[in-house]
Amino acid sequence: MFRSLKPVLGFILAGIICLNATAQNKLPVYLDENKPIEERVEDALSRMTLEEKVAMCHAQSKFSSAGVPRLGIPENWATDGPHGIRPEVLWDEWDQAGWTNDSCIAFPALTCLAATWNKDMSLLYGKSIGEEARYRNKNILLGPGVNIYRTPLNGRNFEYMGEDPFLASKMVVPYIHGVQANGVAACVKHFALNNQEIARHTVNVNVDDRALYEIYLPAFKASVQEGQAWAIMGAYNKYKGQWACHNQYLLNDILRGEWGFDGVVVSDWGGVNNTKQAIYNGLDMEFGSWTDGLSEGASNAYENYYLAKPFLKLLQSGEVKEEEVDKKVRNILRLAFRTTMNTKRPWGSFGTPEHAAAGRKIAEEGIVLLQNKNNTLPIDLSKTKRILVVGENAIKPMTVGGGSSSLKAKYEVAPWDGIVKRMGTQADIKYARGYVGDPTSKYNGVVLKRDLTEPRSAEELIAEATQLAKESDLVIFIGGLNKSNNQDCEGHDRKHLELPYNQDKVITELYKANKNLVVVNISGNAVAMPWVNEVPAIVQSWYNGTESGTALASILAGDANPSGKLPFTFPVKLDDNSAHKLGEYPGKEQVTYNEGIFVGYRWTDKEKIKPLFPFGHGLSYTTFAYGKVTADKKGISQSDKITFSVSVKNTGSRDGAEIVQLYISDLKSSLPRPVKELKGFEKVYLKAGEEKTVSFTVDKSALSFFDDKKHDWVAEAGTFEAIVAASATDIKGKVSFDLK
Template sequence: MRKILIAVVAVLASVSSWGQKSVPVYLDNTKPIEERVEDALARMTLDEKLGVIHAQSKFSSRGVPRLGMPDFWTDDGPHGVRPDVLWDEWEQAGQTNDSCVAFPALTCLAATFDPSLAMRYGISLGEEARYRGKDMILGPGVNIYRTPLNGRNFEYMGEDPFLASTMVVPYIQGLQSNGVAACVKHYALNNDEEYRNQVNVVISDRALHEIYLPAFKAAVQKGHVWGLMGAYNLYKNQHNCHNEILLNQILKRDWKFDGVVISDWGGAHDTEQSVMNGLDMEFGTWTDGLHFGASNAYQNYYLANPYKEGILNGKYTTKELDDKVRRVLRTFFRTTMNPDRKTGSMCSEEHYETARDVANSGIVLLKNDKSVLPVNVSKARRILVVGENAVKMMTVGGGSSSLKVQREVSPLDGLKAALPGVQVDYERGYVGDVTGAYNGVTTGQDLSESRNASQLIADAVAKAKNADYVIFFGGLNKSDYQDCEGHDRKNYELPYNQDAVIEALAKANKNFIYVNISGNAVAMPWINKIPAIVQGWFIGSEAGNALADVLTGKANPSGKLPFSWGRTLNDYGAHALNTYPGKWRADKKIIDEEYKEGIYVGYRWMDSKKIKPTFAFGHGLSYTTFALSNLRASTKDVTRDGKITFTVNVKNTGKRAGAEVVQLYIHDDEASVDRPYKELKGFQKVFLQPGESKDVQITIDNEAMSFYDEASNGWKSENGSFTALVGNSSDNLPLNIKFNLK
C-alpha cells in the first residue's frame, strides 16, 4: 500500500497541465539510479533540497512529500534495533511493539573470525530494521582498539585493521541486502570517549592509513556502504563531521565514496565548514544539534536556515548543496524509494538462532588448566554461581546501543536450563550497578542488596566449599566509566571489589571458573590461582544459553581474541608513552592527543617491545586439539600484479568436533622502513570432526606486502624477501615459509 501511495502522489505531482502528465524518470525504478537522481534533483525547490539534508526529529529527516518521497528514518545499532523515542526527546515513545533481538556486541562478532557469521548477523539485523520501518542502521563501528580504557570498545571490532576490514564487509552486505542502509562509524580516530568533542588527534599519515582507516576503506570500496558517520573528535584542528582532509579528500575523492555522510548527533559545529567540508546530513539534539536550547528547533541547524541565508545572500552557491542532495537522493532510491524491499521480520526464531550461533562462536576460552572445562555434567551435583553479572541484564545501558529486548536469558537461568539434574545455587558476591535503566527503558530487576562486602564474600565462600564447581560471572557492565558511551574507564582493574571475591573463592574451591563479561581487557592479578577463564563479552538476548552451551560442552569454544590482553596498562603503547588522554591547550578548549606509538598498536607494539601479554591477539583454546602441518606456497616468487596461495594442513587430533582459526601473518625480511615484526594478512576458520584433516588455503596479493609511504602519499611495496608465519594465535606461529616479491 505504501508503494502505491508513493506512486500516486508522485504521478499527481508530475501533472503539468489538465489532461497531460508524464511519469517522472525518478519514479521509474528500471532507470539507472543516476538518471533518477538527476531528474529528481531538477524538480526540487531550494527549500526541498535544504529539507532533506538535516534532521526533522531526533532520528528522522524529511523526504519530499510533493514528489512522493517519504521521510527517512534512522535508528541506532549496531547490535539491534533501538526502541523508538519521542519525536523531539530521548525518552521512550511508550510503544509496546518495538522490542527486538539483541545480537552479540561487535567485539564478540570479531572474535568469531568468521565472515559468514558477519553476513548472517547483518541479514538478521536488516530484517528487524525493515520490519520496524527503519531506513538506516547507525552501525557498524570499526574504530581501532588503542586503549583498553575506551568505554566504547565493546561496539568495535578489535585492534587489527585487517580483521576489522574483513569482518565489516559481509555485515554491511547482509544488512543492505534488505534495502536498509548501513552507516559505518565513527569516521575517524574516535579511539577514546572522554572529552570526545574536544580531542584533536595528532597522528602520522602512515599510522592513519595503515591502522585507523583500512576498515573504513574496506567498508566503502568492498562493502559499498551507503552511509558513513563522522566522529565527534578533531583531526588537524577540524571536527571530523566536517573535515576537509578526511571527508572531501580521502573519502570522496580518493575512495570514490558515493553515499551520504551524516553527522554524529551534535557533531556539527559551524555552517561554513558543514557546507564546504563534506558533511551531507546533519543530525543532532538541541537548537543547533549540539548545545542545549529550544525544542523542535531543527530549522536552526547549521545546514538549515543559516545555510539558506548564506545561499540567498550570495555567500554560497548551490554547487555544494546539489552534491549533498544527490547523495541523499541516491540513498533514498536505495532504501525508501526501493520498491523491491521486503517487509522484514522481527524477533524470529531464526534471528535468535543467529544470535546464539555468533555468541557460541565468539566466546573465547582463555585458560583451561587440568581441563576443568567443560563442566562434567555426569558427575556434577551442585554448582555455585556467583556474581552480579550472572543475573544483571546487559542489554540496557552503555549508550546509544542500549536496547529494549523481547527476552534476555541471564547466565544463571541459562545454566539452570542446561543442567536440569544439577542443583545450581546462587550468591551475589559483590554489588555493582543496581539502577537498570536507560532513556526510559527499565530492566524491571530488583538488584538491591542489604549485606556488606565482607558478608557477601563470607556467604559465597561458605557455599563454595561444598560445591563441585564454582562459576563466577564478573567483569564490567554498561554503567558510566565502564563499557559505556560518553566516558572511558578510570582504571584497568576490576570494579566493585571483585578481586577480593575471586581470591577468596579460588582458595575455597579448586574447580573455580571465571567468566569475564565485558568488551575490554581487565587486570587479572590472580590469574595463576585459578584454573579456567572464559571471555563472555556482552552477547545479548541469548547470553545465558550461549554461555551455558560453552561451559557445559554443548558448544566447543572457537573464539579468538580480537585484541591483545595486556597485564597492565603499560603494555599498551598509548599508556607506556603517556600520550593518553592527551594535553589541554592553554585555552582549555581543545585536548591534543598525540599517537606517538604510530603504527605500533596492540600486538605490533608488544612484539616491538618484547612484551608477553596475559593473552595474545588471536588466542583462544578449544575442548579438542589441532595440529597444523605441511605449509607450502604456490610460488617462491610473486609479482606485484600476482597472487600467492599458502596451503596448510589442519587436523583435529582430539576427541571432540571443533573449529580452529588458521592465522597468516607476514614478516618483511628486509624493509627499508621501520615495520612491525608481523601483521595479520589472512585467516580462515575450519570445522573438523575428531580425526578429520583438511587443507586450508589463504591467498594474498601485493596489498599484504605494502606499507603507506609518506613521501609519495601512497601505498608502496618493495622487492625482496618476506616470511609467511602461520599458526593459531599471534604468539603461536610454528610454521613459516619464505617467498620473494619481484
Template structure:
C-alpha cells in the same frame, strides 16, 4: 489540477502523514523519478530537477531526533535511521533521546560487535547484518547506524564493545561482511565514526594528532574496505577533531580521502551535534546533519545545514552546486533503500532471529584458559554447583548509550545454567558483590559466597564489567583496568577454598587478571545478546565446542600498552597525540617483547589441531599475482571443532620500521575428528605493503618476506619464505 496538503508532524501518536495528492492524470506516464524501471542516476537527476531550493535544504537535515525530511509534494518519504549497531534502539521522543514508552518496539538483542569480531568468520558477519536489517525493515528504518570500526587503541575506551578489535585487517573483513548482510536487504549501513575516534574522554572537541603513516596503516583501512569492498551507503563523521579540524567537516578526511581517493558516492552524515560550522559543512563534504535535543520543531530549521545554509544561498554568498551534490547523494541512498522496488518485508524479534543471535554468540565466545580440562563440565559428576557474581543475574542489552537495545527477552547466565544442568544438579546462587550497595554490604555478600563455595562440587563465577558509568559505555572511558566492586579479591578467595573454579567474564574489552594462575577455567563471554545465558551454558557443558579467538590483546597491565606507556592517552588538555604510531595492540607487545596475559588471536578448543608445514607455490617472483600459501591442518582430537588459521606477514628488511608481524589473512575451518584440510591463502601486493609518508602511497619493496601461520599471534606453528624481486 493539484491538491497539495502541508505536512504536519504527528508522530507523537505513531502516525506518519507521508505524501500528498500529485498532479498526475489517471493513466498518465509515470515520472522518471518514480519509475523503478529507470536507472538510479536518471531518477536522481529527475527528482533533483523537480525540487525547490527549500525542499533541497530540508532533505539534508533532521526534522526529529531520529528522522529526516522527505519531499511530501513529490512523494519522497522521510529517512528513518536507527541507532544501535547491536540491535534496534527503542523508539525515542521526537526531540530527545528519551524512550517514547510504546509497547511494540521490543526486538532481538544481538551480540556486541567485539563478540562478532571474535568469531573471525565473515559468514557470521553477513548473517548478523541480514538478520538485524530484517528487524529494521519491520520498524520502517532504512538506515542502521553501524557498524563501528574504530580501532581499540586502549583497553579503557568505553565504546570498545561496539567495535571490532585492534587489528585493521580483521576489522575490515568483519565490517565488510556486516555491511553486505545489511545492504543486501536494501537497508543502508552507516560505518562510523570517521575517523581516529578512539576514546570517549573529551570526545566532542579533542584534537587528535596522528601522523600520515599511522592514519593510513591503522585507523583508515576498515573505512576504506567498507567503501571500496563493502560499497557502504553511509559514513558517519566523528565528534573529535583531526589535526585541528572537526571530523564531520574535515577537508582532508572527507574531500581528499573519502571522496577523491576512495571515490565514495554515498552519504556523509554528522554524528549527533557533530556539526560546528555552516561553510565548512558546505564545502568539506558533509551531506546530512544529525542534531541534538531541541525544544521545538522550528529549532531544527536552525541547524547549520538548514536556514543558515539557505540564507547564504539567498545572499549569494555560496552557490547551489554543493547543495545539489549533497541532495544527489541523499537521493541515491534513498533509491537504494526506502524507495527501492526490491525492498523486502521484515520481521521483528522472531525465533529465527534469536537463533541467529545465538549462533553468532556461540562462535564468538572465547575459551581463554582450561587447565586440567576442567571444561567441559561433566554433569554426571556434579551434585552441587554454586554460581557467584552479580553479572549472572544482570541484563546487559540495555544501557551503554546509543547501542542500547530493548530486548524482547534476554536469557540471564544463571537461568541458562539452571536450564541446562537440570533438576539433577543443585544450583545455589550467591551474588558475592553488588554494584548498588555500600562496601560494608559487599563484604557480607563476599563472605556468604565464599562459605557456599566451600561445599560446592563446582564454582562458576560470572563477573567482569557492566554498562554502569566509568565502565563499558558511551560518553565515558573506564577509570581503571582493574575489575570493579572488589571482584579480584572475591575471585582470589573463591579459588582459595575451591580449586574447581570457572570464571565466566562478561565485558567489551580486556581487564587485569591478578588471579589468572589460580583459576583453571576462564571463559570470555562478551555481551552475548538475547540468548546469552543459554550460550554460556552450552559452552560450559560442551554442547558447543568453543572456537572464538580474541580480536584484542589482553595485556597484563596498562604498562604493556603503548598509548599508556608514552603518556599518549587521554591527552593533555584538548589534544591527544598518538605517539605510539603504528604500534597498536599486538604490534606494540611484540615490538617491546612483552608477554601478554592473552595474545591477540588466542582461543582454545575442546579438541586439538595440528599444523603441517606451510608451502608457497613460488619462492620468488617479480610480481605477487598468483602467489598462494598453503598449510595442512588436522583435527587430532576426539570431537569436531573449528580452528581459525591465521597468516601473518613479516618483512625481513624494510626502509621504514615495520611491526614484527602483521595479520594479513585468516580462515575459519571446521573439521571432524581425524579430518585434514589444506588451507590456502592468496597473497596480493597489499599484503606485503606499507604506507610511505614521503611518497603518500602504499609501497611493496623488493626483498625477503616470511609468511607466519599459526593459531594466535604468539602461537606460530609454521613459516615459509618468499622473495619479491
C-alpha cells in the same frame, strides 16, 4: 499522531504520483526504476525548490530528516544499531515513545562478532539486524562501528571490532552486505580516529599519515570499496584542527577523492559545529545538534541547525552557490533510491525466533576459552552435582545501558537463567551475589524485571559466597565489567585496567575456598587478572544480547565447542599497551599517537612483551595439529599472486573449529615495520580425526606499507616470510618467499 503517519503518507503520495503518471504514460524519470540511478537523481533534483533541498540536509526530529512530500520522496529514518534496533523515542525528546511493539532482538556486541573470526557469522548478523531495521521502516542503520582498539580503557570498544585493521576490514564487509540486502543503509562509524570517549567533542587527534592509513582507515576503506556502504557517520573529535563531521581531509580528500564514496555522510548526533565547514567540508545530513543557545532537547530546534536556516540564508544571499546544496542532495537522493524508493526491497521481520537463534549462534562462536587447566571445562555433569554461581553479572541484564546501544529487548536470558535451564535437572545449583556493582533497576525507560538491590555488606557477601563454595563441587564466578558509566559505556572511559567493585578479592577468596573454579569475564575490553596463575579455567564472554545466558551455558556444558579467538590483546598491565607507554591518553584539547603503527600485537611483538593473553588466542575442547606450511612458488613479481597452504587436523575426540591465521613478515625494509601483520584468516570446521588443507592467496597489497613521503602504498623487493599461527604468539610454521 500526524507525525507518526508521515512516512506512510509519503509512500501513499508516491503511489498516487506513479498511478497518475502511468495513466498518462508519462512516468517521471526519478520514479522510473528502470532508469539509471544518476538520471533519476538529476531529474528529482531539477524539480526541487531551494527550501526543499535545504530541508533534506538537516534533521526534523530526533531520528528523521525531511523528504519531499509533493514529489513522493519519503523521509529518512535512522536508528541505532549496531547491536539491535533502538526503541522509538518521542519526536522532540529522548524519552521513549511508549510503544508496546518495538521490543527487539538484542544481538551480541561487535567485539563478540569480531571474536568469531567468521565472515559467515558477519553476514548472518547483518542480514538479521537489517531485517529488524527494515520491518521497523528504518532506512539508515547507525552501525557497524570499526574504530580501532587503541587502549583498553576506551568505553566504547565493545561496539567495535578489535585492534587489527585487517580483521576489522574483513569482518565489516559481510555485515554491510547483509544489512543492505534489506534496502537499509549501513552507516559505518565513527569516521575517524574516535579512540577515546573522554573529551570526545573537543580533542584534536595528532597522528602521522602512515598510522592513519595503515591502522585507522583500512576498515573504513573496505566498507566503502568492498562493502559498498551507502552511508558513513562522522566522528565527534577533530583531526588537523577540523571536526571530523565536516573535515576537508577525511571527507573530501580521502573518503570521496581517494576512495570514490558516492553515499551519504551523516553527522554524529551533535557532531556539527560550524555552518561554513559543514557546507564545504563533505557533510550531507546534520543530526542531533543543539545550536544558538538552545539546550539539548529543545522543541523544534531543527530550523536553527547549522545546515538549516543559516545555510538557507547563505544560499539565498548568493554568498554560497546552489551547487553546494546540490552536492549534498544528490547523495541524499541516491540514498532514497537505494532504500525507501526501492519497490523491490523485502519487508523484513522483527523479534523473531530465527533472529534470536542467529544471535545465539554468533555468541557461541564468539565466546573465547582463555584458559582450561586440568580440563576443568566442559562441566562433567555425571560427576559435578553441586554447582555454585557467584557474581552480579550472572543476573544483571546487559542489553540496557552503555549509551546509544541501549536496547529494549524482547527478552534477555541472563547467565544464571541459562545455566539453571541447561543444568538444573542434573545438578543442585545455588547462587551467591559475591559483590555489588551497579544495582540500578531502570535504564533509558526500561525497568528491569530482576531487583538488583542488595542491603548486605561486602564482607557479608564474600562470607556467604566462600562458605557455599566450600560445600560445592564447582564454582562459576561470573563478573567483569558492565555498561554503566566508567565501564563499557559511551561518553565515558574506564579509570583503570583492574576489575571494578573489588572483584579480584572475591575471586581470590573463592579460589582459597574451592580450587575447582571457573571465572567468566563479561566485558567489551581487556581486564587485568592478578589471579590468572591460580584459577584453572577462564572464559571471555561479551555483551551477548537476547540469548546471552543460553550461549554461555552451552559452552560451559560442552554442547557447543568454544571456537572464538581474541580480537584484541589482553595486556598484563596498562604500561604494556603502547598508547599508555608512548602515546598520550587521554587528551583533552590534543592527543598525539606517538606509538604510530605499533598498536596491539604489533607493539608487544616489537618490544617482546609477553601479554596476559595474545591477539588471536582462544582454546578448544579438542586439539589441532598443523602440517608444514608450503608456497606454490618461491617468489612473485609486483603483479603476481602467491598461495600458501597448510594442513590442519583435529586430533581430539570432539568436533571443533580452528581459526588458522596468516601473518606476513618483511625481513628487510627501508622503514620500520611490525614484526608481522595479519593478512589472512580462515575458520575451519573439523570433525574428530578429520583433516583439511587451508590456503591463503595474497598479492603485493599484503606486502605493502604506506610511504607518507610518496603518499602511496609501496611493496619493496626482498625476502618475506609467511607465518601460519594459531595466535599472535603461537606460531605453527613459516615459509620464505621473494618479491622481485
